[in-house]
Structures are given as structure tokens and as C-alpha cells.
Amino acid sequence: MAHHIEDRWLWVGLGIFTVLAIRGVSHGLRQIRTLTEVHTPPPLPSPRLTEDAIKTSSLSTLATCTNVEIRKAATKILLDRFIAHPSAYRHLIRDANSKDDARRHAAYLAFNLLEEYGYVGHQYGVPPPVPRTPIAATFQTP
Numbered sequence: 115m116a117h118h119i120e121d122r123w124l125w126v127g128l129g130i131f132t133v134l135a136i137r138g139v140s141h142g143l144r145q146i147r148t149l150t151e152v153h154t155p156p157p158l159p160s161p162r163l164t165e166d167a168i169k170t171s172s173l174s175t176l177a178t179c180t181n182v183e184i185r186k187a188a189t190k191i192l193l194d195r196f197i198a199h200p201s202a203y204r205h206l207i208r209d210a211n212s213k214d215d216a217r218r219h220a221a222y223l224a225f226n227l228l229e230e231y232g233y234v235g236h237q238y239g240v241p242p243p244v245p246r247t248p249i250a251a252t253f254q255t256p
Contacts, residue, residue: 165191193231 168191176188196202209221228234 165194170195189227190231193228193233196228197233 170192173188173192176184177192179185179188206221206224209217210225212218212221225234
């Protein structure tokens, strides 16, 4: 004997199946869209922030390295920090006008280094050294 199912139960079953199929397909399509989205990568850290993370003692060690490129890069970062420091130039002028020959010589070497790397000029606020005392005028750099 064959089972007889009323038509309304078939229609209810077909309706439930259709609702579940539509929900499943829409969920699958949303998941595919999410997986295939192109995400923008997070911005790379600024090189300036990376340079600021290096300790000055490490940079001074690298500035004495035998590799010329590393030495130049470390020296440039150190000079950038020197230029950015507001009172560093005043201290350098004070040392250039010092009565102590060693301190005065070190200040003139620093001025030569600034000039060699192109940091002496009004665009950086670092004019060339001008002796202010008769003692500083007697000292000549080689």
C-alpha cells in the first residue's frame, strides 16, 4: 500500500527547503566575497621612526665601522639628530670658543664634519664657525 502525503505538507517542505537553500547560498556568497576582498596592508613604519629607534651608542659604533656605506649612513643619522637638537649648535659654538685646545679642536672637527656632509648653511641654521675670541682666532684647522 502506498503512502499518501497531502499536497500542503509537500508545499511546506518545499518552502522550508527553499528558505534554507537561499540562506545557505547567500551565506556562502558572503563568505566568498569576504575571502576574496583585497585588503590594504597596514602602512609601513616611517623610516624616520626607524632611525629614531637606534640608540646613539649603536650609531657611534656603526660610525666607526670599516664598511664605508654603513659608516656614512650612521654619521648622517647622527648629524640629523645633531641638527634637530635646538641647543646643540650653541654648545658647539661654546666649545669652539673654549680656552681648552682639545675641546676647541674637537669643535672644529665637528664643524668640518658638518660641512663635509652639507649641513653648514642657513637652510639648516648652522652658519660656519666664526671665532669670537682672540684665543679661538689663533687656532687653525689643518
